Amino acid sequence: MTDAAAPRRLRVLAAMSGGVDSAVAAARAAEAGHDVTGVHLALSENPTSFRTGARGCCTIEDSHDARRAADVIGIPFYVWDLAERFREDVVEDFIAEYEAGRTPNPCLRCNEKIKFAALLDKALALGFDAVCTGHYAQVVLREDGSRELHRATDMAKDQSYVLGVLDDRQLAHAMFPLGDTPTTKTEIREEAARRGLFVAKKPDSHDICFIADGDTQGFLAKRLGSAEGDIVDESGTKLGTHEGAYGFTIGQRKGLRIGTPAADGKPRYVLDISPVNNTVTVGPVESLDVTALTAIKPRWCGRPPADGPAVYTAQLRAHGGETEVTAEVVGEELRVSFTEPVRGVAPGQAVVLYDGTRVVGSATIATTRRAASVA
């Protein structure tokens, strides 16, 4: 049984981005009989007036769209300014992580620090019982009163990965009305149209909301400046130069701009980023194979795992596939070994562990062990 189906009438704060998912989620919560108030989070300190393409979620137009959806649903609506918190907890963290040679996931950080922390805390203090979002995931209430986070019924839409940072208390106040119905995006759009929500036809948002033009490298260059460094192969031979190691992600193939082709003629991938000496190491795809990793700052969705190694499935990036792992908590660290080697594992990303459809928890990848070791 999910909270959304609970008979009790809850005071619900619906986070409304101006997009179709959160609008339908708010509408479903209201239809279920809850006392729903819509809130749009102003996360940009200098919002632009209009959306450009499918990016961004913080324009004045998005705020207007959210307001119109709330009007149609018939719920009160406010805009809350969380731009300062967002800048401190998400944007600055994003930049610092890249600067350290890691690849952060800002959506996950936003859920952890903003939607289910700053927003949730304020909501609870103001007398709300729950925060409702348009995420595709399920909160399951167990008989003992504890809660579990599960993948959405429709695996193709599942967003439990970016919610894997939520703890028991956060889950207790989370409501995801879209997660427990097998609904395709087309059906959500049809439902929005049927409900008179004109955001039904609004394009999906992609990429990182605070980088409106989608140019992550340009964004980072502006903040971190450029610093020329070497691109080397696994033996340390210089192959070219780059404008800043932070501009790369492990597993990246495009945009390396190496003049000479590899001896074997095969494409080369980013294997390692070393911010200390500003060096990017590239090599063949096989060298990307990772057999194990360690991850820090574990957070458990509900009950923590039992002691000792156990078999789980793991997801290593948003929209990534599942892979079988053996994982064990050792001290403050999560140690994960893969049954089959996996490619393109980037420190900074989250590893989210699943037991079937249940989210066990998540941790931030700190180090990886390669099948073929990198020099």
Added chain:
Amino acid sequence: MVYLDHAATTPMLPEAVQAMTAQLTVTGNASSLHAAGRRARRTVEEARESLAASLGARPSEVVFTAGGTEADNLAVKGLYWSRRAADPARTRILVSPVEHHAVLDAVEWLAEQEGATVDWLPVDQYGRVHAEALREAIARNPADVALATVMWANNEIGTVQPIRELAEVAREFAIPLHADAVQAVGQLDVDFAASGLAAMTVSGHKIGGPYGIGALLLGREHAPVPVLHGGGQERHVRSGTLDTPAIAAFAAAGRHAVAHREEFAREIGTLRDDLIKAVKAAAPDAVLGGDPDPAGRLPANAHFTFPGCEGDSLLLLLDAQGIACSTGSACTAGVAQPSHVLLATGMSQDLARGTLRFSLGHTSTAQDVAALAEVIGPVVERARGAGLS
């Protein structure tokens, strides 16, 4: 609903509704020469005469606009342009920092785009400009002043400005003084001729008239450069077909507001004092904003700061209880910014975030105040728990 936001807009008076609806079904452009046009013209001119009488002006001094914002823009930009055209040295604007954004942003636009220099007039803790401060600002170089603009009464904290004294100083130096009197009409004795102002902004929907109509009262010797060019209506200062129904209703509301002003101000002042007492009793650390002396503030205005609270939170919680009020500050995309008025009075950023403005009007009752008194204590407590995000 308990409506305590009359300074935002107040319900239309029955006589204004009647005057407006009577005109809505009648055809005629007041600029046309035929009988239908003459009929409309007559309605407009009678309304102009009536409004002029209500506000102590001559009919020829009434320039109808599409509201207070347009009248403010016309006064500030138009007088700046005409004064500068007459003497290129005149590029300095003297302005209080507590103005409505319609004045503030127009002044800032002139500074950014038209080479104006802005002299912010100092204000005291209540946001009041003293005559001596204006004199000092002018005396720095009387020859380079284009205009001065100080609102008659503040829309947020209700502080009344010594307009006559200020106008006297301006007059000494032959500098035009404009005042935004949108909040003052109907609550204070607003007499254009006696005020000594060069220009004065008034608005329809703040006094029980319709939206979208206002006027700039403009001394006959002033010819501001138009903001809107077109058919040459309104002394060639403000082109555009005259809105006969709205103008008729505006005049009707003006008649009522001025005729009943003294009685209204007395009664609403008593109710406002009750509201202040009730809020202070329920939330003892609430701080009354603006001038505590009733003679120095609008009788329908009560403004509070609730330390440790976010104005947004207070508004949401009161709204959920069916009570409508305002944080009193301007919004950017719905996001409340700390009020420039409060910051100008020397209040800290954090305190300035926790404000509410309650404004009473002709439909306000003791029950409204009682309803607020009942919930304000717990609301403040809860908002304080949510803190400053």
